[in-house]
Amino acid sequence: MEFISELWGFLRARKKFWLLPIILVLLLFGVLVVLTSGSAVAPFIYTLF
Numbered sequence: 001m002e003f004i005s006e007l008w009g010f011l012r013a014r015k016k017f018w019l020l021p022i023i024l025v026l027l028l029f030g031v032l033v034v035l036t037s038g039s040a041v042a043p044f045i046y047t048l049f
Helices: 002-014 019-035 042-046
Strands: none
Touching: 002 019
């Protein structure tokens, strides 16, 4: 949780709010790959990349 609070402090102090959607999309893709790595949906997910 400390990393998230430091990241938010950095974004707020440096006025880099445009990074927030990029970080969220990267996290979403990471979670998607991890959750579907062993399932039958995996071949369809890998075609997106």
